[in-house]
Amino acid sequence: MKRIFCLLLTVSLLSSLPSAAQLLVHKEKFTRADSLRGSLTPLRTAYDIQYYHLDVTVDIEKRFISGSNLFRFRATEDFDRLQFDLFDNLEVEKVVYKDQELPFTREFNAVFVDFPSQIKKGTIDSFRVYYSGNPIIAKRAPWDGGFVFAKDSQGKDWVSTANQGLGASSWWPNKDHQADEVDSMLISISVPKDLVNVSNGRLRGKTDLKNGYMRYDWFVSNPINNYSISLNIGDYVHFKDTFDGEKGKLDLNYWVLRENLEKAKEHFPKNVDPMLEAFEYWFGPYPFYEDGYKLIDAPYLGMEHQSAVTYGNKYGNGYLGRDMSGTGWGLKWDFIIIHESGHEWFGNNITAKDLADMWIHEAFTNYSESIYIDYVFGKQAGQEYVHGNRRGILNDRPIQGPYGVNKSGSGDMYVKGGVFLNMLRTMIDDDDKWRGILRGLNKDFYHKTIDYQDLVDYISEKSGIDMDPIFAQYIQHTGIPTLEFQWDDGKLYARWIAEVDDFAMPVKIRVKGGDYKFFDLDQDFSEIILHGAEKGDIEVDVFNYYIGVLFN
Incomplete structure (x- = not known):
């Protein structure tokens, strides 16, 4: 949880364009000390x-x-x-x-x-x-x-x-x-x-x-x-509970300041129990039954310490009482309990081998917030929350950092990472398969360290979609791809404009009022066949796809 959100509005729309984003890139110099550590x-x-x-x-x-x-x-x-x-x-x-x-x-x-x-x-x-x-x-x-x-x-x-x-x-x-x-x-x-x-x-x-x-x-x-x-x-006091989970009874231990005991007895269970139920459904069993789950009062906002999550969100909902998505959904649960506990699966169970891939921890855990909302309030609510988080994206530099120097990427690894994962779910278009991928990650990489390519290869194999160019564009580059449309002799064509060579990605397009249809597009123009399509009535699923759209 080193950084959750930063500069919420600013330049997210401007910097989503590759040309603008490149203006924000700065070159970093690394030292012998960085290499010794990294x-x-x-x-x-x-x-x-x-x-x-x-x-x-x-x-x-x-x-x-x-x-x-x-x-x-x-x-x-x-x-x-x-x-x-x-x-x-x-x-x-x-x-x-x-x-x-x-x-x-x-x-x-x-x-x-x-x-x-x-x-x-x-x-x-x-x-x-x-x-x-x-x-x-x-x-x-x-x-x-x-x-x-x-x-x-x-x-x-x-x-x-x-x-x-x-x-x-x-x-x-x-x-x-x-x-x-x-x-x-x-x-x-x-x-x-x-x-x-x-x-x-x-x-x-x-x-x-x-x-x-x-x-x-x-x-x-x-x-x-x-x-x-x-x-x-x-001056901690202790109370405990249990959760009937997928691997049996999970011990829940709460260590709080004496002055917070009564508040904690009311606030912690009503957030922890549905969180564990939601995350076990989507991600698989809590990864540390042997060590139990703990929440501990801390004199700072919170951290994902394994089996010892620290907490300082003042026993209220939201992120210190705020909804960073602007949708209202973020005020219905305690941000720190949900987010930091999500790291038990992504960050603690599955750990990035190099700090450059810290985005693996933070993207999936940011996404866990919407998965929690999805489980408790419904899929539409979860996707509205993800969409609302876009206003925090800066597109200032890649969310993957440089390897071997103990350096993470942009803070966009949080909200841009969560938006990206929701987009993968959309293009896979099968929630059972998507759930199987999330649970499979935590099973097949149980208590392991992984890197970028491990993750890309796994999701590619399980989804049946070549994820290499898609991950490369969103994780290793700054800008987002643009879907360019062109009419020629009464026919509609489209292609991707992207920083990644040979970029290709399936996308949902429709005639206004109709049903979305998937089109597998790359960087060459392909004909888009939609019955009754005319200029001005083409829609792309930009609610779930984080892309630019250009009509020529």
């Missing part, structure tokens, strides 16, 4: 993370953290050197392997460790990193990322983390690349004993450390991406 070098691919044990003490008064992280890994190649990641404002105190301190060097936020002998391919081994320091403080979480140190209304400390984009290595050492998800993890957070820590997974227990601190141990039994790992410290 690329998969042999020093990172030589080992596959199996398990972490993160053990951290939080000194709230000093805004200081200290502790260790155990890396258990499987060697994928023979190696004697590797890279892990930790921001350089945090000190690496030592790296310990078989009771021996290892030499290491640092370059920007990368740490390079040398082992005393070669570790052979297939070996399961481990090392532990001890570290400490003052982590980055978020100025405006979750958009800029970091630690949040706040107070609740009673003056008690309230601390949380949100670091999507910024990186998990901003506060704990790990292999900070989305392509390698740890298989399971123990999260041990020690906090002042009058407070509670809530993290991902299930609470295994708590231990009084006899020094004024209590340690909370949370275990995650499913693969998890690094940026999902979170801590949440506050």
